[in-house]
Structures are given as C-alpha cells and as structure tokens.
Amino acid sequence: MDLQQWISEAGTPGFILFSLGTVVKSSTMPEKYKKVLVDVFESLEQRVLWKWDDVTMDGLPSNVRLSKWLPQQDILAHPELRLFITHGGLFSTQEASYHGVSILGIPISIDQHHNMRMVQQEGWGRVLHWRDLSYDSLRNSYSADHG
Numbered sequence: 001m002d003l004q005q006w007i008s009e010a011g012t013p014g015f016i017l018f019s020l021g022t023v024v025k026s027s028t029m030p031e032k033y034k035k036v037l038v039d040v041f042e043s044l045e046q047r048v049l050w051k052w053d054d055v056t057m058d059g060l061p062s063n064v065r066l067s068k069w070l071p072q073q074d075i076l077a078h079p080e081l082r083l084f085i086t087h088g089g090l091f092s093t094q095e096a097s098y099h100g101v102s103i104l105g106i107p108i109s110i111d112q113h114h115n116m117r118m119v120q121q122e123g124w125g126r127v128l129h130w131r132d133l134s135y136d137s138l139r140n141s142y143s144a145d146h147g
Helices: 003-008 031-043 072-076 090-099 112-122 135-146
Strands: 015-019 047-051 064-067 081-086 103-105 125-127
Touching: 003 047, 003 064, 015 031, 015 072, 031 064, 031 135, 072 081, 072 090, 081 090, 090 103, 090 112, 103 112, 112 125
Parallel strands: 015 047, 015 081, 047 064, 081 103, 103 125
Antiparallel strands: none
16 A cells, blocks of 8 residues: 555544654664654554654564655645654654644654754744653643644
C-alpha cells in the first residue's frame, strides 16, 4: 500500500507523524524509549507514521508504518494530520508553524531545546524531555491536545 493510500485510509481519527530528523538514527535509541513509544502508539486510535532508519521493527503495532524517508512538507500540509512528534529542529518547527500543525517536541540537543521552549511559550506545542519519557507522560502529553 502506498503512503498516500495509507494516510487516506486513516479516516476521521487521522494520523500522527513522528520524526527525529535526519541526524539522529531512531533505530539506535535506547530500548526503554522505543518500548514506551511503541506501547503508546499502539494504544492510540490514530495511525502513526514513523520516520525510522531501518526497514523493519520487531513488535511493530498494526497502526504504525515505518519509512526511511518521508515528504515532510507534504505530510505536514495534510488535513488529516493530528500531531507532529519531533525532536524540535529548526526546519521541523518552522515547517510545522507554516502548516499550523501542533507539535509534541522531544528535544535531543543543540538548538532543539530552545526551539521547543519557544513553541511551548507561543502555545502551539508541548515539550517532553527524554528523561521524563514514560508511558504515562507521553500518553498525558498527547491527551492534553487530543482529549
């Protein structure tokens, strides 16, 4: 199934985009973080499009699709996108702002912490730090924007 069809079939609940940008390799994240992400994504009614630098992932939920490369601008412009979970890099935050997309930022380094503080202060996103990442914290951060 191609990406456009997969997104279109998300229906009313829509979908979420999760990307840590191009510098960080998602497949190298600590297993405890990957497990939290997978468990929370599996619990959601939305589909999740995850930029992942490998072809497969063990235990991948049926509502999650992996892709090594994504047309981020096109995805952020899609009307069924409900949330962008990002590292908070400059281009990601600028593109999300342009398209009016809510962000849940999990900053990793450099300017990302500052970018996400600004997004949160402006009121169109939230910050969740990796040290605080748990099933409940991620679920609660998501629920704060989506009831």
